[in-house]
Amino acid sequence: MTTIELANVSRWYGNVVAINDITMTIGPGVTGLLGPNGAGKSTLLHLISGFLEPSRGTLTVAGAPSWRNPDLYRRLGLVPERPSVYGFLTGQEFVRATARLHQLRDPDRAADRAIGIVEMAEAQHRRISTYSKGMRQRIKVAAALVHDPELLLLDEPFNGMDPRQRLHMMDLLEALGDEGRTILFSSHILEEVERLSGTIQVIVAGRLAASGDFRAIRRLMTSRPHVFLLHTSDDRRIGSALIGSPAVTGVEMTGRGLQVKASDYGAFSRQIAGLTRDQGVQLRALLPEDESLESVFAYLVES
Amino acid sequence: MTAEHGALPASGGVIHDIGYRRYTGLRLGRPAIIRALVWHSLRSSVGIGRGAKAKIIPVIVFVVMCLPAVANAVAVAQGGHRLVPYDTYLFGLRVLVLIIFIAAQAPELVSRDLRSHVLPLYFCRPLRRLDYPLAKLTAFILACLALIEIPLLLLYLGTIAQASGPSAIWAQTRALIPGLLIGLLWAVLLAAIGLALASLSGRRAYATGSIAIYFFLTWILAGLLDTIGGGRGRGPLTEGAVPAAAGARLSGLVSPFTTVDGVRQWLGGTSRGPIPPPGGYGPLYGVMFLLLLAGALGLLAARYRKADLT
Amino acid sequence: MFSGQAGTVASITLRATMGRKRAFLFALPAVILILITALLKIAHPSAPDWPSAILGEFGFAVVLPLTALIIGTSVLGAEIDDGSVVHLLATPVRRSTVIISKFAVGAVLTMLFTAVPEVIAAVIATGGLTRLAEGLFVGALAGSVIYNAVFVMISVLTTRAIAVGLLYLLVWESLLGNFVSGARILSVEQYSLGIANSIASDSNLNAHLGVVTAVVMGAIVTAGTLILAVRRLSAFSLKGDTV
Numbered sequence: 001m002t003t004i005e006l007a008n009v010s011r012w013y014g015n016v017v018a019i020n021d022i023t024m025t026i027g028p029g030v031t032g033l034l035g036p037n038g039a040g041k042s043t044l045l046h047l048i049s050g051f052l053e054p055s056r057g058t059l060t061v062a063g064a065p066s067w068r069n070p071d072l073y074r075r076l077g078l079v080p081e082r083p084s085v086y087g088f089l090t091g092q093e094f095v096r097a098t099a100r101l102h103q104l105r106d107p108d109r110a111a112d113r114a115i116g117i118v119e120m121a122e123a124q125h126r127r128i129s130t131y132s133k134g135m136r137q138r139i140k141v142a143a144a145l146v147h148d149p150e151l152l153l154l155d156e157p158f159n160g161m162d163p164r165q166r167l168h169m170m171d172l173l174e175a176l177g178d179e180g181r182t183i184l185f186s187s188h189i190l191e192e193v194e195r196l197s198g199t200i201q202v203i204v205a206g207r208l209a210a211s212g213d214f215r216a217i218r219r220l221m222t223s224r225p226h227v228f229l230l231h232t233s234d235d236r237r238i239g240s241a242l243i244g245s246p247a248v249t250g251v252e253m254t255g256r257g258l259q260v261k262a263s264d265y266g267a268f269s270r271q272i273a274g275l276t277r278d279q280g281v282q283l284r285a286l287l288p289e290d291e292s293l294e295s296v297f298a299y300l301v302e303s
Numbered sequence: 304m305t306a307e308h309g310a311l312p313a314s315g316g317v318i319h320d321i322g323y324r325r326y327t328g329l330r331l332g333r334p335a336i337i338r339a340l341v342w343h344s345l346r347s348s349v350g351i352g353r354g355a356k357a358k359i360i361p362v363i364v365f366v367v368m369c370l371p372a373v374a375n376a377v378a379v380a381q382g383g384h385r386l387v388p389y390d391t392y393l394f395g396l397r398v399l400v401l402i403i404f405i406a407a408q409a410p411e412l413v414s415r416d417l418r419s420h421v422l423p424l425y426f427c428r429p430l431r432r433l434d435y436p437l438a439k440l441t442a443f444i445l446a447c448l449a450l451i452e453i454p455l456l457l458l459y460l461g462t463i464a465q466a467s468g469p470s471a472i473w474a475q476t477r478a479l480i481p482g483l484l485i486g487l488l489w490a491v492l493l494a495a496i497g498l499a500l501a502s503l504s505g506r507r508a509y510a511t512g513s514i515a516i517y518f519f520l521t522w523i524l525a526g527l528l529d530t531i532g533g534g535r536g537r538g539p540l541t542e543g544a545v546p547a548a549a550g551a552r553l554s555g556l557v558s559p560f561t562t563v564d565g566v567r568q569w570l571g572g573t574s575r576g577p578i579p580p581p582g583g584y585g586p587l588y589g590v591m592f593l594l595l596l597a598g599a600l601g602l603l604a605a606r607y608r609k610a611d612l613t
Numbered sequence: 614m615f616s617g618q619a620g621t622v623a624s625i626t627l628r629a630t631m632g633r634k635r636a637f638l639f640a641l642p643a644v645i646l647i648l649i650t651a652l653l654k655i656a657h658p659s660a661p662d663w664p665s666a667i668l669g670e671f672g673f674a675v676v677l678p679l680t681a682l683i684i685g686t687s688v689l690g691a692e693i694d695d696g697s698v699v700h701l702l703a704t705p706v707r708r709s710t711v712i713i714s715k716f717a718v719g720a721v722l723t724m725l726f727t728a729v730p731e732v733i734a735a736v737i738a739t740g741g742l743t744r745l746a747e748g749l750f751v752g753a754l755a756g757s758v759i760y761n762a763v764f765v766m767i768s769v770l771t772t773r774a775i776a777v778g779l780l781y782l783l784v785w786e787s788l789l790g791n792f793v794s795g796a797r798i799l800s801v802e803q804y805s806l807g808i809a810n811s812i813a814s815d816s817n818l819n820a821h822l823g824v825v826t827a828v829v830m831g832a833i834v835t836a837g838t839l840i841l842a843v844r845r846l847s848a849f850s851l852k853g854d855t856v
Contacts, residue, residue: 051699051851068847070705078703080851082696086625088632094700100621101704143700360776367784399783407776508690511775512638512683519783520642523675524649531653531663550656 002062002075002150002182003027004048009057011043018043020206021057026184030177032197033186040206041186042081045155048184049078061151074102077144081155083136087129091120091139094128095146102147114146115139119168133160141169145176152176154185158192170196226265230258230272231285238281245271259289333429337438340430344442348408349449360407364400365450371396372454376461385462385475388574389455389482390567395577397451398560401489402518404450405497410510412439413498417505422607436498436603443498447490455482485567492559492592493518495599502606521558528554529578552581555588562591618706622714625701626688630722638683639722642676643730650734664738665817668749672731673805673818677756678782681723685764686774688719694772699851708846712765712839719761728753745813752809759801759831766838769845797821804831 004026011019019040033041046052047059050066050073059065066072086094095114099107115124118138123131128139137157144152154173158166173196177183187193193200202210232238235258239251242260247267252259262268276283343352350358375387387393413436416422425435459479466472500517501510532550555561555578564576569585581588630636650667689712692698701711731753735746763781768774789796790803797803803820807827810820822830 046851049703051702051849053848053850070702070707073703073705076703078699080696080699080703082699084695084697085700086629086697088628089625097621097625098700098704101618101701101706103618103705140700144703360780396788399788403776403780403783406779506694507773508686508694508775509635509638511779512679515775515779515783516638516642516679516683519679520645520675523671524645527666527671528649531666 004151004182004184005058005060006048007058009047009054009059011047011052011055018206019047019054022203022206022208024201024208024211026182026199026201028177028180028182029199030173030183030185030197032193032200033184033203034190034193034200035186035188035203035209037188039188039203041188041203042155043206044203045078045153045184045186049076049153074147075149076151076153077147077149079137079140079144079152079154079157081159083133083160085128085136085140088127090125090127091115091131091135091142092124094139095124095142098143099146104147107146110146110148111142114142117145117172118142134162134165137161138165138169141172150181152181152183154183156187157185158187158189166192226262226268227289228260228262228268229256229285229287229289230260230283231287232258232276233282233284234279237279238276238283241275241279242272245275247271257285257287333431333434336428336430337434340435340438341442341445344412344439345445348412348443348446350408353411357411360403364404365453368396368400368450369454369457372458372461375458376464379462379465385458387458389458389479390485390572391564391574391576392451392455392458392482394560394564397489398518398522401447401450401493401560402515402522405447405493405518406511406514408446409443409494409497409501409514410504410507412443413502414505414507414510417502418507432608433604436502436607440495440498440600440603443494444490447494448487451486451489452483455479455486481572485563485572488563488566488592489560492563492596492599495596495603496559499599499602499606502603518559522560525554525556525558525561526577528557549584551579552584553587554578555581556591559595562588562595566592619710619714622701622706622711623718626715626718627722629691630684630688630718635683635687639680639726642680643726646672646676646730647734647737650738654737662815662817664735665745665813665815668731668735668738668745669806669809669815669818672727672734672749673752673756673802673809674787676730677723677727677753677805678760678786678802680726681719681757681760682764682775682778682782684723684726685719685761686768686778688715688761688768689765690768690772690774693768693849696851698849702846702849708849709843712769712843712846716761716765716839716842719765720758723757723761724754727757745815748809748811748813748815748818751812752805752807755808755828755831756801756805759804759835762835762838762842763801766842766845769842769849794821798826798830799834801831801834803827804834 006022006024009019009022010017022044033044035041043052047054048061048066050061050069053067059067061072062075064072066076089097092111092115095111096107099111099114104110112121115121118141120135120138120142123135124139128136131139137160141154141157144154152173157169157173161169170192173183173185185196198213200211200213201208230238235253239253239258239260242248243251245268247262247264248260249263250259250261252261260268272283272286346352347357349361371387371393375383375385379385416425422435426432459475463472463475466475496517497514500514503513504510529551532548532552532554555565561576561578564578565581565585565588568576568578568580569588646668649671650664653663653667689698692701702708728750732742732746732750735749736742739745764774764778767778767781771777785796786800786802790800803822804827806818806820807822807824808831810818811824811827820827
C-alpha cells in the first residue's frame with residue numbers, strides 16, 4: 001500500500017509561489033490531478049517524484065521523503081511531460097536500458113513484457129526518433145512500468161495521442177489502478193479526468209481547490225445552484241409552480257426542455273415529484289445538466 | 304447575426320458575430336520590419352530584454368575591454384602619456400574579449416530562431432529572404448562596433464582632457480580616426496564570421512563551440528607560425544631590425560584577427576601588431592580579408608536562402 | 614552493450630556523444646594539429662625547437678582544452694539541456710555512478726582525440742618516439758582526465774556550460790595564466806604541461822609547475838570537481854512548466 005502524503009507543502013521561486021500550502025493524501029487507485037495551464041500540476045508532480053524540493057512542508061511517498069531518495073524509484077515510475085527521450089536508441093533498447101538501471105534480475109524479459117503491455121512490440125526495433133508523439137508517450141510508459149512499480153506518476157499522458165491510443169491508455173491505467181497501484185496523472189482536459197478517475201484533486205493557481213469524488217464535490221457547493229433539465233407534458237405550468245418554491249432560484253424555457261436552477265438540491269428533489277402530481281403534469285425526464293466535470297471545473301475557476 | 308443561445312437552427316451551424324474587426328489602418332512595410340529586426344537583435348546581442356543572466360557576459364567583456372582605456376586615462380591625468388595605441392589597442396585583450404563575446408552572443412541572435420523553428424513566421428511577412436540575415440548582421444556589427452570603439456573613444460577623451468591646446472587635440476584626433484576605421488574592419492569581418500558559423504547550428508552549445516574553436520585555434524596557430532617562421536615573436540621591437548622571414552610574414556593569413564592587422568599594416572599603420580609587417584605580402588592580406596568576408600557572407604546567404612528552413 | 618548500471622550509463626553516453634555530426638567537431642582540432650605538423654615538417658623551418666612550440670603550446674593550450682570542452686560538456690550537458698536526463702535519474706542508480714561513468718566516457722574519448730593525435734604529431738615532427746613524444750602523450754592523458762572532471766561539473770552547475778568553460782579557458786588560463794603567476798596553480802593547462810615536462814624535460818614547453826605540484830593539484834581538482842558534481846546532481850531539479 002503506497003500512499004503519497006503532503007502536509008502544508010509550498011514551493012516558491014523568488015516572488016512567485018507555484019504551490020501554495022497544499023495538504024493532501026493520495027491512495028491506491030487512479031487519481032486525477034486537474035487544473036488549468038500554469039496551475040502548478042507539473043510542479044506538484046515534480047515535487048512528488050523527487051525532482052523538486054519543497055520550500056516548506058513535508059512530502060512523503062510510502063513513508064519517506066521523495067527528495068534526494070533514488071531508492072524510491074524502485075517503487076515509483078515517472079512518465080514526464082517533456083517529449084524528449086533518447087532518440088538514437090530503439091524502443092527496445094531504451095526500455096531494456098531502463099530495466100538494467102533498475103537492476104532487475106531479468107531485464108530483457110521485463111522489458112519485453114512492458115513493451116507488450118503498451119502494445120509497442122511492432123515498433124520496438126525502430127529508433128525512437130522515428131516515433132510519433134503518441135508512440136513516444138507509450139514507450140515512456142513502458143519504461144516507467146518495466147520495474148513493476150506500485151506508484152505511477154504521469155504528467156499529461158494523453159498529450160498527442162489519437163482517440164484510439166487514448167482509449168487504450170485509459171484502459172491500461174484503469175487496469176493498473178484496479179490492481180491496487182497508486183496512479184496519479186495530470187491533465188487539463190476534463191473529459192480525460194472525468195472518464196478515468198473517481199478521485200480528483202483540483203489545483204487552481206497553486207492551491208488545492210477541491211479533492212475527492214467529483215460528484216461529491218459538486219454537491220458540496222451549495223452556494224451554486226444545481227441545474228436540471230426537465231422534460232414534461234406542460235413545461236410552462238410546472239415552471240410557474242416551481243418558481244414559487246424556495247428551493248428554486250431560476251426557471252427557463254429552452255428549446256431542449258425546462259431548465260431549473262435549484263439552490264437546495266435535496267429539497268428540490270423531494271418536492272418535484274409531488275409538484276408534478278399536484279399540477280397534473282407528467283414528468284418524463286429529469287436530467288442533471290452540469291454533473292460533468294466541466295461545470296465543476298468552470299465553477300471552481302470562476303470563483 | 305446572433306442566434307438565440309442554446310437553440311439550434313434547423314439548417315445546422317451559425318457563425319456568431321462577436322465583434323471581430325479587420326485591421327484597416329496603416330501597415331508599415333518591409334523597411335519597418337527590417338528596422339525592428341535590427342533593433343531587437345541589437346538589444347538581444349547585448350542581453351537587454353532577456354533577464355539578468357543574459358547580461359552577464361556582455362557586461363563583463365565590456366568592462367574588461369574598457370579597463371586599459373580607463374587606466375591609461377588615469378595615468379594621463381597624472382602626467383603620463385598615452386601608451387595604448389588607437390589602431391591596435393591592446394591586441395591580445397581585444398582578441399580574447401571578442402572571441403568570448405562573439406562565441407557567446409552570436410548564437411543568441413541566430414541559433415535560437417533556428418532551434419525554435421520560428422523562421423517560417425518571419426518569412427510569411429513581407430520580408431525577403433536575405434533581409435533577415437542582413438538585419439541580424441547589421442545588428443551584430445553594431446554591437447561589436449560598440450565593444451571596439453567605445454573603449455577607443457574613452458581613451459581619446461581621457462587623453463584630450465589633459466591636452467595642452469588645439470593642436471594637441473587635433474593630433475589626437477588624427478591618430479584616432481584610423482583606429483576607428485580599423486575597428487570598423489574588425490567589427491565587420493568578425494561579426495560576419497561569427498554569425499555565419501552560428502547559423503550552422505540550432506544548438507547554442509555547438510555554435511559557441513564552433514566559433515570558439517575557429518577563432519581561438521587560428522589565433523594561437525598564427526602566433527606560433529610567426530615564431531616558428533622566424534619572426535620576431537612578441538618581444539620588444541629592436542632598432543634596425545631585419546625584416547622578418549617570409550614564413551612569419553605570411554603567418555597572419557590563418558587567423559582573421561591577424562588578417563585585419565595585416566591589412567592595417569599594409570594600409571600604412573605603424574603601431575606594433577602581433578605579426579611582423581607583411582611588406583610585399585600586404586596585398587595578400589587585403590585579398591584574404593575580402594575572401595574571408597565574402598565567404599562568411601556567402602555562407603549566411605546560402606544558409607537562409609534554403610527553401611526548407613523549418 | 615555493457616551490462617550493469619555503470620555500463621548502461623556509459624553505453625548510452627557513448628552512443629549519444631559519438632552519434633551525429635558532433636563527432637566531426639571533436640576531431641577537427643586534432644586533425645588540424647596533425648596537418649600543421651606535417652606541413653611544417655615539409656617546410657623545414659629554421660627554428661630547431663618548433664615541435665615543442667607547436668605540440669606544447671598549440672597542443673596543450675588549444676587542442677587539448679577545446680576538445681575536452683566540447684566532449685566534457687556534451688556527455689551530460691546535452692541530456693540536461695533537453696531534459697532526457699530525467700529518464701536516467703528516475704531510476705535507483707546512484708548519482709555518483711552516473712557522474713563517474715559519464716566522466717570516464719568523456720575522459721577516454723578526449724584521450725582518443727588529443728593524446729593519440731599528439732603522439733602521432735610528435736612522431737611526425739621529431740621522426741621517432743622521443744622523450745618529447747612520450748611526455749606529451751602522458752601530459753595529454755592527464756589533461757584529458759582533469760579537464761573532463763572540470764567540464765562535467767560545470768555542465769551540472771549551469772546550462773550555459775560551454776560559455777562558462779570558454780570563459781575559464783580564455784580568461785583564466787590564457788589571459789591571467791600568462792600574466793599572473795598565482796593563477797597558474799589553478800590552471801589545468803599548467804598541470805598537464807607540468808606532467809608532460811617531467812618526462813620530456815623541454816623548456817620550450819613553458820611548464821611553470823613542477824611534477825609533484827601538478828600531480829597533486831590535478832588530483833585534488835579532479836576529485837573535488839567530481840564530488841561537487843555528484844552533490845549537485847543529487848539535488849537535480851526539474852523546473853515546473855510555465856504552460
